[in-house]
Structure formats: structure tokens, C-alpha cells
Amino acid sequence: MFSYSNDDTIVALSTPPGKGAIAIVRMSGSRALAILNEIFSPPLAEDHNRKAVTGSVHHRDSQKVIDECVVIYYQSPRSYTGEDVIEISCHCNPIIIDQIIQQTVSGGARVAQPGEFTKRAFLNHKMDLSQAEAVAAVIAAKTRAGLACSLRQLDGSFSQLITEIQQEILNLASLIEANLDFNEEDLQVYEKPEILSRAQEVVNKIDKLLHTYDYGRLLKEGVKLLLLGKPNVGKSSLLNVLVEKERAIVSELPGTTRDYIEEFTQIEGFPIQIVDTAGIRETLDMIEEMGVKRALKHIESSDLILAIFEIHRPLDADDLHLIHYLNRYVQKKVPFLVILNKSDLGTDHHTIESLKELRSPIVEVSARTGRNIELLKQQIKNSLLIDSGLEEESVVVTNARHKQALDKARHALKNFRRGMQSGMDEVVLASELRSALDYLGEIIGEVSSEDLLNYIFSQFCVGK
Amino acid sequence: MNRNYDVIVAGGGHAGIEAALATARLGLRTALVTLRIDTIGKMSCNPAIGGLAKGHLVREIDALGGEMAKLTDRAGIHFKILNKSKGPAVWSPRAQADRLQYSRIARQVVLSQPNLEVISASVNGLKVTDGKVVAALLNRDEWIPCRALILTCGTFLNGRIYIGLNSFSSGRAGEMPVRGLTEALVELGFISGRLKTGTPPRVHRDSLDYRQMEEQPPDRPPVPFSFQTDTLSQEQLSCHITHTNQQTHEFLRMGLDRSPMYTGLISGVGPRYCPSIEDKVVRFSDKERHQLFLEPDGFDNPEVYVNGFATSLPEDIQYKALRSVAGMERAHIIRLGYAVEYDFFPSYQIQHTLETKNIAGLYFAGQINGTSGYEEAAAQGLMAGINAALKLQDQPPLILDRSRAYIGVLIDDLISKTILEPYRMFTSRAEFRLLLRHDNADLRLMETGKEIRLLPDAAYRRMLNKRQKIEQLLEHTARTSISPQRFNELAKKTNSSFITQSVPMRQLMRRPEISLKDLLEAAELDDGYSHDELVHVEFVIKYEGYLKRQAELVEKFKKMEHQSIPAEFNYHTVSSLSSEAREKLSKIRPASLGQASRIAGVRHGDITVLLIYLEKYFRSQEPVSRETL
Numbered sequence A: 001m002f003s004y005s006n007d008d009t010i011v012a013l014s015t016p017p018g019k020g021a022i023a024i025v026r027m028s029g030s031r032a033l034a035i036l037n038e039i040f041s042p043p044l045a046e047d048h049n050r051k052a053v054t055g056s057v058h059h060r061d062s063q064k065v066i067d068e069c070v071v072i073y074y075q076s077p078r079s080y081t082g083e084d085v086i087e088i089s090c091h092c093n094p095i096i097i098d099q100i101i102q103q104t105v106s107g108g109a110r111v112a113q114p115g116e117f118t119k120r121a122f123l124n125h126k127m128d129l130s131q132a133e134a135v136a137a138v139i140a141a142k143t144r145a146g147l148a149c150s151l152r153q154l155d156g157s158f159s160q161l162i163t164e165i166q167q168e169i170l171n172l173a174s175l176i177e178a179n180l181d182f183n184e185e186d187l188q189v190y191e192k193p194e195i196l197s198r199a200q201e202v203v204n205k206i207d208k209l210l211h212t213y214d215y216g217r218l219l220k221e222g223v224k225l226l227l228l229g230k231p232n233v234g235k236s237s238l239l240n241v242l243v244e245k246e247r248a249i250v251s252e253l254p255g256t257t258r259d260y261i262e263e264f265t266q267i268e269g270f271p272i273q274i275v276d277t278a279g280i281r282e283t284l285d286m287i288e289e290m291g292v293k294r295a296l297k298h299i300e301s302s303d304l305i306l307a308i309f310e311i312h313r314p315l316d317a318d319d320l321h322l323i324h325y326l327n328r329y330v331q332k333k334v335p336f337l338v339i340l341n342k343s344d345l346g347t348d349h350h351t352i353e354s355l356k357e358l359r360s361p362i363v364e365v366s367a368r369t370g371r372n373i374e375l376l377k378q379q380i381k382n383s384l385l386i387d388s389g390l391e392e393e394s395v396v397v398t399n400a401r402h403k404q405a406l407d408k409a410r411h412a413l414k415n416f417r418r419g420m421q422s423g424m425d426e427v428v429l430a431s432e433l434r435s436a437l438d439y440l441g442e443i444i445g446e447v448s449s450e451d452l453l454n455y456i457f458s459q460f461c462v463g464k
Numbered sequence B: 001m002n003r004n005y006d007v008i009v010a011g012g013g014h015a016g017i018e019a020a021l022a023t024a025r026l027g028l029r030t031a032l033v034t035l036r037i038d039t040i041g042k043m044s045c046n047p048a049i050g051g052l053a054k055g056h057l058v059r060e061i062d063a064l065g066g067e068m069a070k071l072t073d074r075a076g077i078h079f080k081i082l083n084k085s086k087g088p089a090v091w092s093p094r095a096q097a098d099r100l101q102y103s104r105i106a107r108q109v110v111l112s113q114p115n116l117e118v119i120s121a122s123v124n125g126l127k128v129t130d131g132k133v134v135a136a137l138l139n140r141d142e143w144i145p146c147r148a149l150i151l152t153c154g155t156f157l158n159g160r161i162y163i164g165l166n167s168f169s170s171g172r173a174g175e176m177p178v179r180g181l182t183e184a185l186v187e188l189g190f191i192s193g194r195l196k197t198g199t200p201p202r203v204h205r206d207s208l209d210y211r212q213m214e215e216q217p218p219d220r221p222p223v224p225f226s227f228q229t230d231t232l233s234q235e236q237l238s239c240h241i242t243h244t245n246q247q248t249h250e251f252l253r254m255g256l257d258r259s260p261m262y263t264g265l266i267s268g269v270g271p272r273y274c275p276s277i278e279d280k281v282v283r284f285s286d287k288e289r290h291q292l293f294l295e296p297d298g299f300d301n302p303e304v305y306v307n308g309f310a311t312s313l314p315e316d317i318q319y320k321a322l323r324s325v326a327g328m329e330r331a332h333i334i335r336l337g338y339a340v341e342y343d344f345f346p347s348y349q350i351q352h353t354l355e356t357k358n359i360a361g362l363y364f365a366g367q368i369n370g371t372s373g374y375e376e377a378a379a380q381g382l383m384a385g386i387n388a389a390l391k392l393q394d395q396p397p398l399i400l401d402r403s404r405a406y407i408g409v410l411i412d413d414l415i416s417k418t419i420l421e422p423y424r425m426f427t428s429r430a431e432f433r434l435l436l437r438h439d440n441a442d443l444r445l446m447e448t449g450k451e452i453r454l455l456p457d458a459a460y461r462r463m464l465n466k467r468q469k470i471e472q473l474l475e476h477t478a479r480t481s482i483s484p485q486r487f488n489e490l491a492k493k494t495n496s497s498f499i500t501q502s503v504p505m506r507q508l509m510r511r512p513e514i515s516l517k518d519l520l521e522a523a524e525l526d527d528g529y530s531h532d533e534l535v536h537v538e539f540v541i542k543y544e545g546y547l548k549r550q551a552e553l554v555e556k557f558k559k560m561e562h563q564s565i566p567a568e569f570n571y572h573t574v575s576s577l578s579s580e581a582r583e584k585l586s587k588i589r590p591a592s593l594g595q596a597s598r599i600a601g602v603r604h605g606d607i608t609v610l611l612i613y614l615e616k617y618f619r620s621q622e623p624v625s626r627e628t629l
């Protein structure tokens, strides 16, 4: 059963993705304020109505800060939807946006259906009657586009996979239901261990799909690639060759780049945001230190790091300092590549040997001559794929609503397995499978009790 | 005879009986028109009532004040609760009845009912004035005025029986069909369709060797169907189980070239859940045997119904195949199996009250709506009768929603779904299955039965008493603790873990291995609770979490059901609907947004669009805007 209910709190990005410097995540519903207060400090109260509050959005559990944001609370009924509305203005970074949405979801919000804010606005008398048709048309268009989009996603292999999963659950459900509805006949009763392992296989399939979510998001919303290295190692030069234009100032003076520089490009089909940072070194002047701190902040939110060294001479104190950073802040958190730049100037084998200890792939390049830059691009792509545990042709989940549906279906299947193991009533088990089917139905269309019966009739010789 | 009736019921089958008794009991002058008085309440298929999901329907009929359960209790010769090894939600009562007794008792009840007259005739037409039924045509020559007409014609509408390549017009074995009524309805604008169903041969009990079969004894003591029956006194008989074999299948296959189904003689669609034996053999050719369930017809009648052997193959094949079955080597067939094809009216043409959408005062109930089964028919008959009476008495209609009763599921399904085969109830059709148990039908529906004045007071008081005792027991288990001395003995027996200090009974009940009955015994608490009461309380405690979740779903469901769609709503003006949705919605004309969402082909986006247009519609109907929100 679909939920058409207007009681729950919904959330979605309300600005077009990838455009502008600021993005707005919007929540609407009676629990909006409560959900916000679990992930935002300072907490907002009723009297903050319509006042912009600056603060930080953090993870519910770890309290780790996601972004500095401006939040505005519009109290019902004076809001766009007529309900309590929270608008979170954050930096327009796909990763930040996604994390904020995920945090509201774990707080109980539901990812909005296409056009749902508008629908609520209309139903709550926030729109003129004459707008009804326009509103309906927009919603119809959005739902259809959304559906078409999810059906089209990666040549339909996504919907095909979901259909397969749905079929397998239908299959399991039909065994249970047949046992409930037709057991007066001598049907072959199913084997518990077999059902359990089949259910587990479905869970595994869903897990695999869910695992692609991060990767799917990377594909859709972009990868953040961070350049780290001591001053003058050639970070800005590398940025320029990767984006194929003179974006960053390059000079022979160490410490040229004082703050970070962002640039967008495409590498092997991935939309990539490259961030060039101020050089990291042991002794710093004040201004530089500011830049370094920001560089460290970027580490946690990046998807891949290029740690750059000079290949033609021994490692110095600054290099060791970076290695220390890598070991302390990067290892096991963010994947990184070791880049040996300036290969046109010669090779210090000792340097290479020492860097092997970082246990990351090493690429020798020259930003000046362009040597091995193509290889580097390949290596960047491979790292992103490997990190997501995917083959190149894998089906991926990119849509937050789909992720939520898969999460719930998975949960229901887990309940089903646990219930069956503990000898739970089949009626309850059947209803867990039903809800798993319903959740997947939100992605590719519902399975009705009629479909279930059809399946039973095609599989079993029922009827006296 | 003063032939002036409020209600005419056409058909004396299981739907007709309930309909006629209901309207008569609700104070309306009623005529039951049936071809032959001696076939009132005839069990034309197997001599059994109830079974999985159908048993639920019968209990609900009983709770509303219908007759079927009481008739079954009086004529029953074999009572059994099915699915006993599963959860209580799907336990289902089933009973074999003495076919002749059942029919005789039904006839007695009908004939002795005040306000009810039985006319031996057939209804062949109807007169409609200003969109309202005003009279029924009897025997093609006499118009009898009425204010409501309930059609419950079973398989009689242009019925045609098939045995092998022979076919003849017949309503049911040995009886005339009804002609002209379908045509009259089609002339009035109704769309008709054709369905098929089949029956197995009936054999003489003395020609069977039961020693070669497996005996299936009834439950002892038998549990009555009706909430109003205390004990069952009639002697109980066993059923028997045997199986077909490869030889049987061989014989059946040899007859396929003379099968009306396989040669394309029959165009109607048969039920897949009740396939003919030849169908089973063809479609599941790898199955080595099929179960046959032999149901005795009763004490006086020597017929035995060979359930599982429905066939329309020719006589010689029926004999050969049947006689190859263990214990049936010398079987004597009293009546051959046959297939019957009949007219029905796809039920999107009726409303939830079972009144047709186009003609006021005209009601359809039973097989005419595409259902199969006595219980489905009776449930519809009862609801049609109740609603006809309520309407004539200017009362609001009685519509049971899907969260309240299987009857609600049945009628809503009929109206919202496209019927391609005879519709039978299954528990899986009920999304709120946990809430709709057979043992709580009284708690769910008797309040309503009393409100509409159909349920006897005594039955209602009984329910109140039961409810009170349930509440008492629930409170009791929450309040009372049990000591380790008393409990640990039980724990040992049931492999449960010991307790070291007194623990509330409610808490121990959560353990799957601990039953309420055992616990009460261990606590030496005065018993005195009925089986149903114990079942109920145990269920409520053990399923607490799930029941809560269902209750939440019911809330959501009800919101959608309450979003009503006006009958005159024009879907063609809603351009944003998908064309499939627009077509289906215009045809079915759902009463609520909830019903709309259950129509195949209506998508989530369509419902949202509809919601917006409905809002627009309602707001433009309101003189004062509701701006004050």
C-alpha cells in the first residue's frame, strides 16, 4: 500500500542540483523542527520563526559536523506548504547535501515524492484554486519523468534488477501464502532452511545494490578529488593539466597557493571537482596555517586524494610531515594515490622505496611534460571503482528515494528471516514479505494480491 | 393473494435465502421467487460449508444476524477447524452438512418467516421507471410490483451443461435454466459476461471400499459455526481421502479429444483454484497423484461427492478413470460430473451496497456478480438484503470496509477488480488478515448486527459478556504475577527458562512456548474462560507489536477511504491522468480515493492528481472558502 498520507515529514533538495553556490534542503511536516534539532546546533525554538539562524549541521550519532549552514524555520501555517517548514541552506556540494538529507531521514523524515511539496501546499490552501490544474500537471509530469528516469536508469538494468528481486520475494511469498490458503490439499510444504537461505540471498542482492549508492551518487553528483603535498611540489601544475586549462597560478615560489582552489572537470566519465590546496609543511606562517586547516577539513569530505611528492630528490621534513598526515588522517578513511611528480627531472629510487610503505598505488608523472597523465586518469577511475567494490558495468543506485525504499525492503526481509528462525506465525511472516514487496513497488510499480494468487496458481496444483 | 411487495428476491439459493430473510426480518414485505420450492437452500456443489477464508465469511454472516451458520449447525455431520497448525488468524471452520437436511431446514426457516412469501416461478424481466425498479416479470406473463428487486440467480442465467461433447440448457443438473432475464438486463444497458464452473461425479457410498482409503475423522467435540449455538447433538461422520494414479491420468488423457474445454466448446473462463481433474493432469503432468476428498452427502442420501475430481469428460472416461482409483474399483456413479456455463454481470456495475449503479432498487448478489461458493453468495445476499431494507427505510447504507470484515474485502474486490474467473475468497486477499479472525467476528460485527436490528438480543448480550471477560482477563494478566514455585514446573515441561522471583503473567506470555491456558493452570487461577476468550487474549498479548502496526496501517487506509469521490465526478476533465487510469476510473467509478488506488492500472501519480482535482472540486462547491486554516 502506498502512503498518500500527509502526516509524515518529508525532505528533499529544493534547489536544482549542481547549480549555484548555495543549496537549500527543505523539510515539511509536523516533525520538521524536532528532526532538525537533533542534527543542528544551536537548537531552534518556536520563537525562531522566520529568523535566519547560523549554526552547524552534524551527524546524529557521531556529532561530526557536516557543514556550516543557515537555517530558517517557517512555522505552520505561514509557510510554503502550510505545514512547519525548515529550510537548510548549505554549501552546494553534493556530498554535503546528501549527508544532510540522510541525517533527516534517519531522524524520521521521508524522502519526498516528486511534486509532493507543491501537493501539500495546494491541499493546505496555499494556492489559488485556479492553479489546481497547473499543479496537477506539474505533479503528473514529475512523477512520470521520475518513473521514466528510474526505468531508463542505466539502460533499464536497474529496474530489471529490482524486478528480479521483487520476483524472488514474490516467489517466497507465494510459498508461504500457498501454505496458508491451500494447505488442506496435499501441497508440498516448503523447507525452512531453503527459504531462509533464499531470503538471505535476496538480502545480499539488496545489500550489494545499497552499497552502490555512494558510488552512484559519485557518478551522478560528482567526485571530490583533493590534491595534497608540500609547497612547490607541483599541485597547481597538476590541477592545470587535469582540467586542461591554466586555472591555478603556478610559480617557483613555495607557498603560491594560499587558500584552496576548486575546479570542475570530467575524468573518464566522472564529473570531478578537483580541490587544490595550500602546501602542507612543518613550519608555517599564520596565513598559511589558515589554509592548511581548511585543507584538512577537505580531507574528510573528499572521495579520493592525490598525495604528491617529488620523484627526483630525497624526501625532506615537509614530505615526512605529509606522510605523517596521511597516516594519521587519511589512511582507512579516504583512498589516496601516491603521485611522484617531476619525473622529467630524474628518479630517486630511495624516495620511491620509502613511499611504497604507504601501501597505495604509485603513479609517476610529469605535470610539465604531460607524461603518464592519461595513466593517472585511468588510475583515478580504477580507484573510485575499487573503492565502491564494483565492476564497471554494475547497476548502481543514485536516487535517495530508491535507497530509502531498498533500506526498508531489506529491513522487512531481515524481520522475515528472524521471524522464521524463531518459529513466528506465518501470517506475520507473510506480511513482512508483503511490505518488502510494497517498498520495492515504490520503485517499479506495485505487486497486488492478485499477482500473488496468479503466481500461486501457476506454480502449484491447488484446488480440489 | 395480494401481490404487492416491498422486495422481490429472485432465486432461492444461499444468496437468496439470506437476502429474503434479512428484508423480511427488517420488516419489509418480501417475496422469494424460486423455480422449485423444494430446491431452496440446495447445495448444488459439495455438501460442505466454510473452509479456509470461507469459514470467516460464515462467522461474519452469523455475527450480523444471517442464517448460514445456524443452518450448518443444525445439518452438520462433520465439523473441523482447518489450519490448526498455523496462527489463529487463519484458523477456519469447515463443516460437512447432510445435503437433504440442510435444504429441508432452510426451507422450513424460509417458509415460517413472517413477512416472507415464497412464489414458485422464475423472474424473466423487470420494469424500470425513472431509473427505478418498479416491477418484476414472473413466468413471462405477470408483472408484480416491487420497490426493490434482488437478483440471486446462481448459474441459472442461460445456464448450459456440458458432459463430453454433449451439451444442453440447464440451470443445474436436472433443472431448467432461466431465460430472458439476461437479455432484459442487457437491454437496460448492462454488460454481461460468461463464466464456467464444474462439478465432479457423485458416487454411491455402498460401491466404495473405504478400507483402502485414509479416514478423516471430524474434530471431537465438534465446534459449532454459530456464535448462538451451544452444542451440536447430531451424530458425526468421517470423510475419506484417496488418490489418483498414473493409470487414472492415462484414462483422463484419452478423453481429452472429447472434452468440451479442450475442444473449445466452452468459452467461459473456469476458476484456476478449482481446476478440473483433466486440467490438473495436463498442467501439472509431473505430479504423480492428486488427492481426492470423499465427502458423504448425509445419512439418508447415499451420494458421495468426489471432491478433486471435477470433470466434463464423457461418461465412459469418467467411469474408467474413477474406477482406477484405490477404493473406487467398483464405484457406481449416481450423477456424472459436468461443467456449467452461465451468464454473469461484471461487478463494476454495482456499488458497495450491491445496488446496481444504473438502476435504483436493483441489487445483484452471488454468482451473478462472478463469485463462486455458497459462502461468498450468502455474504452478498445478506448485504444486499440489508442494504435494500435500509434504503427503503431511509437509513444510511451498511458498507463494511476492508479492515472490518472479509465481507468488506469481498465486495470491494468485486467492484474494484476485473473479474476474469469465478471469484473465491482467500485469506491472502485480506490485507488486514491479523485483525480478521473467525473467532472475533462477533466482537467485530455484532454491534453493527444489533444496530441494524437483525441480530437477536441474546446473541448481542453474549458478545458483551465475552468482551467483558476478555477485558477482565487482559487486566488480570497485566496485574497478576506468578511465583517461581508455580511457574518453574511449567517452565521445565515447556523448555522455558526458570524465573527466580515473581514475574507478571503478561511478561511470561511473551515467551512463544508459554500458552495462556497453561499459565492460568500453573497459577491455579480460576479458569472459567471459554476457548474463544483464551484464544483472543493470548493473541492480543503475543501479537501486540504486529497488531499495533496493523492498526496504524488501518488508520492510513481509513483516511484514503474517507476521501470520497462524488458519483458525478468527470474523469475526462482531468487531463493529467494517464489514459489507462482515466479509462479504468470512468468505468469503475470508485467511491473513494482508497478504492481508486486499488484499481489495477491506476498509479501513484494518478492518485495524487486525483487528490488535487477532488480538492478543487470540493472547494468550488463550497460557497465560503475554508481560508481560516
Ligand SMILES: Nc1nc2c(ncn2[C@@H]2O[C@H](COP(=O)(O)OP(=O)(O)OP(=O)(O)O)[C@@H](O)[C@H]2O)c(=O)[nH]1
Binding pocket: A229, A230, A231, A232, A233, A234, A235, A236, A237, A238, A249, A250, A251, A252, A253, A254, A255, A256, A257, A258, A277, A278, A279, A341, A342, A343, A344, A345, A365, A366, A367, A368, A369
Ligand atoms: N620540471 C618540472 N617542474 C614542475 C613540474 N610540475 C611543476 N613544476 C614546477 O614546480 C614549481 C611549483 O609548481 P606549483 O604547481 O606552483 O607547485 P604547488 O605545489 O602548487 O606549490 P604551492 O602552491 O606553493 O604549494 C613551478 O615552477 C612548476 O613549474 C614537473 O612535472 N616537472
Ligand SMILES: [Mg+2]
Binding pocket: A235, A236, A237, A248, A249, A250, A256, A257, A277
Ligand atoms: Mg599551488
